[in-house]
Amino acid sequence: MSSIDEIKAVGIVNSLKDWPQAKQFTYKPHKARPQDVDIKILACGICGSDIHASKGNWGELPLPRAFGHEIIGEIVAMGEGVDSSKFKIGDRVGVGAECDSCGKCWRCDHDLQNTCRKSKSLYLSTYDDGTLVQGGYASHIRVNSKFVIPIPEKLKTEHAAPLLCGGITGFRPLLSYGVKKGTKVGVYGFGGIGHMTVMFAKALGAEVTVISRGYSKKEYAMKLGADHYIATSEEGFESKNYDTLDLIVNTGSDFDHESLTKVISMLRPDGRFTFITAPPAGVKLELVPMFYLLNCIHIGGSDIGSPKEIEYMFQLAAEHDIKPMVETFDISEENVTKAWEKVDSGDIKFRAVLTGYDKFFK
Ligand SMILES: [Zn+2]
Ligand SMILES: [Zn+2]
Structure with missing residues (x-):
């Protein structure tokens, strides 16, 4: 050529x-x-x-x-x-x-x-x-x-x-899970990737919950079609929302054991939690097998x-x-x-x- x-x-x-x-x-x-x-x-x-x-x-x-x-x-x-x-x-x-x-x-x-x-x-x-x-x-x-x-x-x-x-990174976990009408999808983190993930989950017919630290992004999230909004800064947010989600996509940068465990605990049995954003080099997570076993929860990742x-x-x-x-x-x-x-x-x-x-x- x-x-x-x-x-x-x-x-x-x-x-x-x-x-x-x-x-x-x-x-x-x-x-x-x-x-x-x-x-x-x-x-x-x-x-x-x-x-x-x-x-x-x-x-x-x-x-x-x-x-x-x-x-x-x-x-x-x-x-x-x-x-x-x-x-x-x-x-x-x-x-x-x-x-x-x-x-x-x-x-x-x-x-x-x-x-x-x-x-x-x-x-x-x-x-x-x-x-x-x-x-x-x-x-x-x-x-x-x-x-x-x-x-x-x-x-x-x-x-x-x-x-x-950003778009495909958030979209692929939805495809891989088989999100369809009525699937309850949690989008954890509402930034560049998260806001696109909300739109794609809605396009597939899901009921979408945005999970973010505070309430500053609630207006944007609802405008883009989110059905529910959870602020993790609120005490006891997880127990108020137990068993409300089938899939959570971690679009943000939370790699902290304690706060992740609270978010993951909202999944229904056989629910799935997917990492999609790259952490800084060297980040490792503690995994407590008993928690996943007792709750029948799957944890994994997806790349572009x-x-x-x-x-x-x-x-x-x-x-x-x-x-x-x-x-x-x-x-x-x-x-x-x-x-x-x-x-x-x-x-x-x-x-x-x-x-x-x-x-x-x-
Ligand atoms: Zn990229
Ligand atoms: Zn090859």
Whole structure:
């Protein structure tokens, strides 16, 4: 394919200690493979993972690095191995947090590429030729078309972007549980991921309870369709709500044994509690088997979603007119810094999206 040999980006150039000072740089993409497409980026959401990774919460990373794995853009070049019945030049498409997998294991064979043991993740991995996998705070991205998602026309670019990581992360546990009309879903934590999870659970017909620390988010939660609201700051909240939930999705950052146990105790027998957000490195939880045994409760986790699951999520989002609440920032060194600081302090209602790529990268 006619390839791009230099990509302009904004990210961390010298040391993760420079956070939140973002700087411009350029990089050479990996050599184009038959299955690759080149995408001109239009927008990219800012995920909590971008903050963890760029700040060094998950350890050192080879630099320079562009972060961002909620990418919407247009295809500008296609390799000869790309499925031309699915994609053509000019299509608006999305790329999420995964960009490659082995394609041969049981998991890849069963549309669970997100769990492939050899999967590569956008901006944390390295390609086999030694090129760093870069993210979406950049003019373009070259990526395996198997991980490229068509975006329904009905969805606006800035609303579609956050679905590619935050959206699917909260949606997949609902799919995996088999949420349907009447399932009682608890969404624990009401931020970027949580507010999207509420909308998807409603779209599947669930009765949704938002569980948050205080009451400050109640109005937003009810506006987005939540049926009930529980504040964990209220003494005895758990016993007042015993056996009201089938599934709880932990969309926030509570990894504390004591408070988690209270929240989990609201589940009905055979209920499920699912972790979906990444804790800082090294976090471990105490597990008291007797508690799970006596209450017949399942505890587990879920990581993003496969391309097939992401495509299904976008169909549902288009059908149900799901629009995440976003704050947009025109991409620049200053605005990446500003947006990172706002996301890090929790001062965003509810997801930040970088836009204005044409103006900045020209
Ligand atoms: Zn695999
Ligand atoms: Zn993410």
